[in-house]
Amino acid sequence: MSVINASIVRKIAKLACIAVTEEEVTAMVPELNAILGWGEQLAAINTDGVEPLTSVIAQSQRLREDEVTVPDIRDALLANAPEAEHGFFTVPKVIE
Amino acid sequence: MTRLTDLGVTDLRDGIAKGDFSAREVAENFINATNEAEKLNAFITLTPDHALKQAEEADKARASGQLKALSGVPLGIKDLFCTNGYRTTAASKIIGNFVPPYESTITEKLFAAGAGMIGKLNLDQFAMGSSNETSAFGNVISPWRQKNDDAALTPGGSSGGSAAAVAAKIIPAATGTDTGGSIRQPASFTGITGLKPTYGRCSRFGVIAFASSLDQAGPMARSVKDCAALLEVMAGFDPKDSTSADVMVPNWEKLLSSDIRGKKIGIPKEYRVDGMAPEIESLWQRGIQMMKEAGAEIVDVTLPHTRHALAAYYIIAPAEASSNLARYDGVRYGERQTPEGSNLADMYSATRAAGFGDEVKRRIMIGTYVLSAGFYDAYYIKAQKIRALIARDFEAAFDKCDLLLTPATPTAAFALGQKQDDPIAMYLNDVFTVPASLAGLPAMTVPVGLNDQGLPLGLQLIGKPLDEQSVLNAGLALEERAGFTSQPEKWW
Amino acid sequence: MLALLWKSVPDLPASRKNGGKMEKYILEGATGSWEIVVGLEVHAQVISKSKLFSGAATAFGAEPNSQVSLIDAAMPGMLPVVNRECIRQAVRTGIAIGAVINRVSKFDRKNYFYADLPQGYQISQLYHPIVGEGSLLIDVDGEEREIGIERIHVEQDAGKLMHDQHPTKSYIDLNRAGIALMEIVSKPDIRSPAEAGAYLRKLRAILRYVGSCDGNMEEGSMRADVNVSVRKAGEPFGTRCEIKNVNSVRFVQAAIEYEARRQIEVIEDGGKIIQETRLFDHDKGETRSLRSKEDAHDYRYFPDPDLLPLELPESFIDECRESLPELPDAKRQRYITHLNLTPYTASVITADHETAAWFEAMLEYFKEPDAKIATAAANWLTSELFGALKKLGRDITDSPVSPKQGAELIALVADGTLSGSLAKQVFEIMLETGQNPADIAEERGLKQTSDTGAIEEVINKILADNQDKVEQYRSGKDKLFGFFVGQTMRAMAGKANPAVVNELLKKLLAA
Numbered sequence A: 001m002s003v004i005n006a007s008i009v010r011k012i013a014k015l016a017c018i019a020v021t022e023e024e025v026t027a028m029v030p031e032l033n034a035i036l037g038w039g040e041q042l043a044a045i046n047t048d049g050v051e052p053l054t055s056v057i058a059q060s061q062r063l064r065e066d067e068v069t070v071p072d073i074r075d076a077l078l079a080n081a082p083e084a085e086h087g088f089f090t091v092p093k094v095i096e
Numbered sequence B: 001m002t003r004l005t006d007l008g009v010t011d012l013r014d015g016i017a018k019g020d021f022s023a024r025e026v027a028e029n030f031i032n033a034t035n036e037a038e039k040l041n042a043f044i045t046l047t048p049d050h051a052l053k054q055a056e057e058a059d060k061a062r063a064s065g066q067l068k069a070l071s072g073v074p075l076g077i078k079d080l081f082c083t084n085g086y087r088t089t090a091a092s093k094i095i096g097n098f099v100p101p102y103e104s105t106i107t108e109k110l111f112a113a114g115a116g117m118i119g120k121l122n123l124d125q126f127a128m129g130s131s132n133e134t135s136a137f138g139n140v141i142s143p144w145r146q147k148n149d150d151a152a153l154t155p156g157g158s159s160g161g162s163a164a165a166v167a168a169k170i171i172p173a174a175t176g177t178d179t180g181g182s183i184r185q186p187a188s189f190t191g192i193t194g195l196k197p198t199y200g201r202c203s204r205f206g207v208i209a210f211a212s213s214l215d216q217a218g219p220m221a222r223s224v225k226d227c228a229a230l231l232e233v234m235a236g237f238d239p240k241d242s243t244s245a246d247v248m249v250p251n252w253e254k255l256l257s258s259d260i261r262g263k264k265i266g267i268p269k270e271y272r273v274d275g276m277a278p279e280i281e282s283l284w285q286r287g288i289q290m291m292k293e294a295g296a297e298i299v300d301v302t303l304p305h306t307r308h309a310l311a312a313y314y315i316i317a318p319a320e321a322s323s324n325l326a327r328y329d330g331v332r333y334g335e336r337q338t339p340e341g342s343n344l345a346d347m348y349s350a351t352r353a354a355g356f357g358d359e360v361k362r363r364i365m366i367g368t369y370v371l372s373a374g375f376y377d378a379y380y381i382k383a384q385k386i387r388a389l390i391a392r393d394f395e396a397a398f399d400k401c402d403l404l405l406t407p408a409t410p411t412a413a414f415a416l417g418q419k420q421d422d423p424i425a426m427y428l429n430d431v432f433t434v435p436a437s438l439a440g441l442p443a444m445t446v447p448v449g450l451n452d453q454g455l456p457l458g459l460q461l462i463g464k465p466l467d468e469q470s471v472l473n474a475g476l477a478l479e480e481r482a483g484f485t486s487q488p489e490k491w492w
Numbered sequence C: 001m002l003a004l005l006w007k008s009v010p011d012l013p014a015s016r017k018n019g020g021k022m023e024k025y026i027l028e029g030a031t032g033s034w035e036i037v038v039g040l041e042v043h044a045q046v047i048s049k050s051k052l053f054s055g056a057a058t059a060f061g062a063e064p065n066s067q068v069s070l071i072d073a074a075m076p077g078m079l080p081v082v083n084r085e086c087i088r089q090a091v092r093t094g095i096a097i098g099a100v101i102n103r104v105s106k107f108d109r110k111n112y113f114y115a116d117l118p119q120g121y122q123i124s125q126l127y128h129p130i131v132g133e134g135s136l137l138i139d140v141d142g143e144e145r146e147i148g149i150e151r152i153h154v155e156q157d158a159g160k161l162m163h164d165q166h167p168t169k170s171y172i173d174l175n176r177a178g179i180a181l182m183e184i185v186s187k188p189d190i191r192s193p194a195e196a197g198a199y200l201r202k203l204r205a206i207l208r209y210v211g212s213c214d215g216n217m218e219e220g221s222m223r224a225d226v227n228v229s230v231r232k233a234g235e236p237f238g239t240r241c242e243i244k245n246v247n248s249v250r251f252v253q254a255a256i257e258y259e260a261r262r263q264i265e266v267i268e269d270g271g272k273i274i275q276e277t278r279l280f281d282h283d284k285g286e287t288r289s290l291r292s293k294e295d296a297h298d299y300r301y302f303p304d305p306d307l308l309p310l311e312l313p314e315s316f317i318d319e320c321r322e323s324l325p326e327l328p329d330a331k332r333q334r335y336i337t338h339l340n341l342t343p344y345t346a347s348v349i350t351a352d353h354e355t356a357a358w359f360e361a362m363l364e365y366f367k368e369p370d371a372k373i374a375t376a377a378a379n380w381l382t383s384e385l386f387g388a389l390k391k392l393g394r395d396i397t398d399s400p401v402s403p404k405q406g407a408e409l410i411a412l413v414a415d416g417t418l419s420g421s422l423a424k425q426v427f428e429i430m431l432e433t434g435q436n437p438a439d440i441a442e443e444r445g446l447k448q449t450s451d452t453g454a455i456e457e458v459i460n461k462i463l464a465d466n467q468d469k470v471e472q473y474r475s476g477k478d479k480l481f482g483f484f485v486g487q488t489m490r491a492m493a494g495k496a497n498p499a500v501v502n503e504l505l506k507k508l509l510a511a
């Protein structure tokens, strides 16, 4: 499998939306390599015919009834917003 | 007379019911104890008003003969449970001032049963860590110290604040959450009892998510009986959580019995790992002896895929975390960073860079990588397949036995700072706890003794799915025989 | 306005338009002929009271952020629970297109950051969708074609970003965030803009018959992502570009045409098509690269650990099947074979469920509607009523005349009370006043008379007044017969039964 280098770290950081300094990138390279190297050992284990386990619950998805149960809670939602105006959350202008 | 703060959950409950003391006295005593214990840094937010208000209700309820299951019992709540009107931080800067307008199902149940909240307990940031050193609100210091050594020790993590506060007797009990060992490892490090129930027993609604398929809340207390009493209130089907188990909640406390004659206790040989301290091996042997004395039958079992559990866990948990933590973007709540002239993407990146601690970032990075194009099958799917094999191992073992007895941690508590710079060394702390997490099994640690340096050590009992009763019963048998009564000497 | 585009252009069987043979859609380039290959991904908003994973309301046009739950806003610790109705509607839609219903499906997370996506991921179904392969029959220029449908999956909608409210900020409204969508993915079977249009109209008709989506493009409840590629005949598929979120049939067709020509030009100039996401600018009528927003997208799909596999019991699927109404293809066939309607008329009436329902409500008025009545009703509906509605700028759903009133009118013609021309007059008055046709005919004396005595009296007077013409007729000028009919009808203000008039005139002129 792959070996993590600085450019991969920068790429992952961009995907994860986390700004990283060059120092952080340098520090993360060996850390991520060590952790992922561990994961790479799994490749050697025979898992032929094994279904991946995504849930340990022996149930299937429950379905809820189609009812409106939530009132207008805009004020409570906006109370925690870093920035809000005229009933909207706001962010720096997005140019599409 | 014993101090009120020496009493645990069930003693307090019963004492209030009998009228030995008032709920108000109880609350005040614990509030004072927490106020005196600032040095432990066990709390992020103190909420004495909540504890006092609930105490008042409890005293009124007693007067009118309407006591509830936990009337007058004040608790510490891990700061991962959202509490309506009370700041909830996950020990992070990114939601360092977040006040939820809603209540987690578990705190709702606890409060409805009459329990009060003394405060929100410190933890590893977003429950990611095994030493409580990743909190944005500072390390929690264990009340325990090695003999003749003042060095600050870790209480373990991520429920380190819960463990330290219960061990220091500044609260009778606490809620914890356990993703890969976050209840059991700190309980073991601090000489208390902690139970991670079967996945799905306790609702995850309103508990800030780390890794959804693994996260499970549970009680941390001073005795097995207290754990049983608390779990009875915390557990139960919740329609608001799709992964909540739709099963009855037994009367664990009432059915509690240390009579485990004829029970088969499995000893998995794979738990004898390289680098395990000799004191852990001898503790395990003592535990096996106690089980025999209690009339249980010891059987050797094998869990061949156990040694891959940690590697699988450190792929699965970060993968889920990387997605679960995407919501912290500074748009709808939390701390926003908007550097001069920044666009939306810059705002996200700056907000998340400033708001998340190093360990959280590390795990988000790992998780992002293992899910990314070209690596998903090799890492994530592979890890989920290993997870299936681990679960199968347990199933096969439970054909031969009722319970498993294992060490809880590979070492006793270590000094703060000792493993901080070596993530892998830190992750190895969870080597004994992670397998049961991956399989979703109920597991509990019970303090069994002290090591030569005078630090507590615990053993872990792992049960079949939904068989918390057997875990609790064997835990009680262990507790009775171990007779663990040691307490940290008060230095704070 | 956009909503009307869907309706006003029924699929005209081409036999009526150009006498048959559909021509292959080919674009001529400098190096030869090109074929286009199109696949459509339609996002259809599921009709439900509450959202896919939360109990917040879905009504259109509410105050911003007033229909947002803690779950929709992705508050810490919030968890999704699946809405039964949304699953039911997806299954019903799947059955309606003859698709495989997957007994087990799963929800996956599609991870990306955007301000309209609170969780930082969209809950969707990539690996195990709820509905598998099915198909749609379309009719273009009289030729039927089957367009394959790859899958239907259920997913959450995103919120809405507004950029025009503030000079330096974008506003976020999360009312739409979390509303259930069905993503209906066609196979790359479409070969012309006309086929794309027919596919969309047919899909819309089916969704509306089923009642799983209102198909209202204006309100955004139906949007199409259009995948376009070009190739020389017989060659393998070329590289495709995806044009996102096109919101009318006309725009879809225009976008395909523009994009195909653009690709041909690029290739013929020696360039290569890069797989990318594009946007259709309907003001300029062109597609544009959206690369800026797309760069380095890696959605990191994985199974949502907050949700469990969705297992559908047979009883659930049976209930969905039984709840389905008669669908347009079956209805059209029944109209042709049982009611003797022409294929064209049957197509027009079944093109949307409201017209069909109106038609059937009309037939209900008759105890035993025979083919003659059905044909009369169908013809009146598609010519008279449609014409009147068009003039009024109204929809069949707000027609000023009710199906019962329409049926009464047909009945009055059938029993001879009204002549064709009287019926037209009565209908005009019905449109204005909303009165019942029988009342109008009665009050205004618009009834046709078959009273031979009265008619004979009138005819005798006309013959007496026009002796010269009677002579000419009798000496062989047959054409004058029309003159006498016209005079008689005029004298009786159009109310005489024409058959009776003819018969009496013949008799009296012969005398």
Ligand SMILES: [Mg+2]
Binding pocket: C041, C225
């Ligand atoms: Mg698409």
Ligand SMILES: [Zn+2]
Binding pocket: C043, C155, C183
């Ligand atoms: Zn989609």
